[in-house]
Amino acid sequence: xxxxxxxxxxxxxxxxxxxxxxxxxxxxxxxxxxxxxxxxxxxxxxxxxxxxxxxxxxxxxxxxxxxxxxxxxxxxxxxxxxxxxxxxxxxxxxxxxxxxxxxxxxxxxxxxxxxxxxxxxxxxxxxxxxxxxxxxxxxxxxxxxxxxxxxxxxxxxxxxxxxxxxxxxxxxxxxxxxxxxxxxxxxxxxxxxxxxxxxxxxxxxxxxxxxxxxxxxxxxxxxxxxxxxxxxxxxxxxxxxxxxxxxxxxxxxxxxxxxxxxxxxxxxxxxxxxxxxxxxxxxxxxxxxxxxxxxxxxxxxxxxxxxxxxxxxxxxxxxxxxxxxxxxxxxxxxxxxxxxxxxxxxxxxxxxxxxxxxxxxx
Amino acid sequence: xxxxxxxxxxxxxxxxxxxxxxxxxxxxxxxxxxxxxxxxxxxxxxxxxxxxxxxxxxxxxxxxxxxxxxxxxxxxxxxxxxxxxxxxxxxxxxxxxxxxxxxxxxxxxxxxxxxxxxxxxxxxxxxxxxxxxxxxxxxxxxxxxxxxxxxxxxxxxxxxxxxxxxxxxx
Amino acid sequence: xxxxxxxxxxxxxxxxxxxxxxxxxxxxxxxxxxxxxxxxxxxxxxxxxxxxxxxxxxxxxxxxxxxxxxxxxxxxxxxxxxxxxxxxxxxxxxxxxxxxxxxxxxxxxxxxxxxxxxxxxxxxxxxxxxxxxxxxxxxxxxxxxxxxxxxxxxxxxxxxxxxxxxxxxxxxxxxxxxxxxxxxxxxxx
Ligand code: SF4
Ligand code: SF4
Numbered sequence: 010x011x012x013x014x015x016x017x018x019x020x021x022x023x024x025x026x027x028x029x030x031x032x033x034x035x036x037x038x039x040x041x042x043x044x045x046x047x048x049x050x051x052x053x054x055x056x057x058x059x060x061x062x063x064x065x066x067x068x069x070x071x072x073x074x075x076x077x078x079x080x081x082x083x084x085x086x087x088x089x090x091x092x093x094x095x096x097x098x099x100x101x102x103x104x105x106x107x108x109x110x111x112x113x114x115x116x117x118x119x120x121x122x123x124x125x126x127x128x129x130x131x132x133x134x135x136x137x138x139x140x141x142x143x144x145x146x147x148x149x150x151x152x153x154x155x156x157x158x159x160x161x162x163x164x165x166x167x168x169x170x171x172x173x174x175x176x177x178x179x180x181x182x183x184x185x186x187x188x189x190x191x192x193x194x195x196x197x198x199x200x201x202x203x204x205x206x207x208x209x210x211x212x213x214x215x216x217x218x219x220x221x222x223x224x225x226x227x228x229x230x231x232x233x234x235x236x237x238x239x240x241x242x243x244x245x246x247x248x249x250x251x252x253x254x255x256x257x258x259x260x261x262x263x264x265x266x267x268x269x270x271x272x273x274x275x276x277x278x279x280x281x282x283x284x285x286x287x288x289x290x291x292x293x294x295x296x297x298x299x300x301x302x303x304x305x306x307x308x309x310x311x312x313x314x315x316x317x318x319x320x321x322x323x324x325x326x327x328x329x330x331x332x333x334x335x336x337x338x339x340x341x342x343x344x345x346x347x348x349x350x351x352x353x354x355x356x357x358x359x360x361x362x363x364x365x366x367x368x369x370x371x
Numbered sequence: 372x373x374x375x376x377x378x379x380x381x382x383x384x385x386x387x388x389x390x391x392x393x394x395x396x397x398x399x400x401x402x403x404x405x406x407x408x409x410x411x412x413x414x415x416x417x418x419x420x421x422x423x424x425x426x427x428x429x430x431x432x433x434x435x436x437x438x439x440x441x442x443x444x445x446x447x448x449x450x451x452x453x454x455x456x457x458x459x460x461x462x463x464x465x466x467x468x469x470x471x472x473x474x475x476x477x478x479x480x481x482x483x484x485x486x487x488x489x490x491x492x493x494x495x496x497x498x499x500x501x502x503x504x505x506x507x508x509x510x511x512x513x514x515x516x517x518x519x520x521x522x523x524x525x526x527x528x529x530x531x532x533x534x535x536x537x538x539x540x541x
Numbered sequence: 542x543x544x545x546x547x548x549x550x551x552x553x554x555x556x557x558x559x560x561x562x563x564x565x566x567x568x569x570x571x572x573x574x575x576x577x578x579x580x581x582x583x584x585x586x587x588x589x590x591x592x593x594x595x596x597x598x599x600x601x602x603x604x605x606x607x608x609x610x611x612x613x614x615x616x617x618x619x620x621x622x623x624x625x626x627x628x629x630x631x632x633x634x635x636x637x638x639x640x641x642x643x644x645x646x647x648x649x650x651x652x653x654x655x656x657x658x659x660x661x662x663x664x665x666x667x668x669x670x671x672x673x674x675x676x677x678x679x680x681x682x683x684x685x686x687x688x689x690x691x692x693x694x695x696x697x698x699x700x701x702x703x704x705x706x707x708x709x710x711x712x713x714x715x716x717x718x719x720x721x722x723x724x725x726x727x728x729x730x
Pocket of ligand 1: 624625626628629661665666668678
């Protein structure tokens, strides 16, 4: 049809993957920026405030009604925030362990972005071979867990590098918390894959298109996964690693400027990737009950991506909302919840699923 | 593109050796944390080698279990213990001896395996299919006994840890 | 023993599941969200456009005032300078050869009168201590400047900002009495 088809399949694949990676990265970055804005706006509204509503680049003067409206919604705020982070003084205290101090923010941010690689964010676009997933791994979810488990390093190293006690305590807390909840999270997902019979995330989506959303099959697994996701991303009510009232700022106490921004980015990116995982595993991914065939035209393909993003946004709002809904847990409560409730519950869930699969529905 | 895969193999293998060397004998720093971090990098390079063998499952588990969980706990302990004198310590005769023996035994095992091994192309086709499913089937049929024995071993370790931490238990 | 130990009831199974807490949290947050986002009634004020109405008795910036005739009330007694806790006031008295006061019933007026608004804590002691009712804490709460020097208000600025104070005119009656005495017919010789 066009020049593209004359290229070798491998070259085509490489070009496509590169484009997909760039786009997914760009979209995720935008999402991170606007997740921060959404957080600020929603928190403001919940606390009877107005939230950011001033930042306006000069061009808004020339847009008649829409301009002021966008300004009031704070649409331009993320740009100002980003600029601020870039222009602030990047301060390195004298007593830190330099190498780790520089490495930690990067290590914290990379895993959060890597997890997007296996998430199917749409069916196909244009030609049916162009699957809308960067890497269609057959061990998809294991990859995600592997990468997520590497995310701990950023935080542990940040705590260690800062060489002072609050960051250190924050780092220790965070790693203990993440390791504990990773277990519960992994176990909750096992039940899902027992039902589906495949570790590939695309297969999970296909299964849900046929049999209905996984939340309905595995509500307990979803509940555990959701709560574990809160703990994994260090969000309230489990934000003990950075609890301001006790630990100043936790592991990023000593960081400033862009290095701090990287932790911030990492946190939100982790939140987005956790939401994306949940959309894929429990809410049917890019499908809707009546729109589950892989796309035949470009338009439907785009629609599928839009559906995925819409579901993602809903989950993000849940994440943000909960932050203002619940007070922080105590550390022993957190550990108790993780080890003494969720892990047994998840194990029980696996057992129950196995029994149902073995005896009731083959 | 076989040449490209070869290149990747040599890359990952080289990295694994390099990081492994830095892990045990880093000329720049004797800090245990640095050693641990290089061990993590070694593990990740090994995972890369597994991927080149199409053993995605093993690669993922390697990263998940070793890099993600075990090494974090290692780091934990190192940081909490704050091993200052470890940085100053030099080689001792006993440790060197034990090390040499261990390396010798493992090298012997490896040599034996390598000599007995079938060429790459024959085995890879078997594993390349689904990786997870065949592995599971093999684990629960052919290797069921060792698998269950291993889990028993882990259970014993777990019970032991709980016993050790419960001090008031007499 | 004034300490009363309240025993905590053990949580029921339902309460232990965190569900009631979740529900009440959702209820409260939704109520506020509805009010400020959907009905557009947040509690906050949008400052430069909407200004706060200062209540009676508010202690804003201290300014010097003039009397009805437009003359400086301050007589440079320096009591306020003395009482000011953070030493925000600095008065330069006119000295023996300085200009006389611009009103007839006062001996002198300050040559210079400065209040450093960065030091001032708006305590109101200067207003309290002033025998001439020449300085008042007024309703200004937003004092801004681009340098420290700018925030030291001089006499001219203080008088201009302070305006005229009607109120009691402490010496007016005395002045009239004295003037009446001067034209009193009973005089020796
Ligand atoms: S209000 Fe208080 S601090 Fe301010 S000038 Fe008067 S006495 Fe000084
Ligand atoms: S303002 Fe009042 S207290 Fe201060 S010097 Fe003038 S007259 Fe005296």
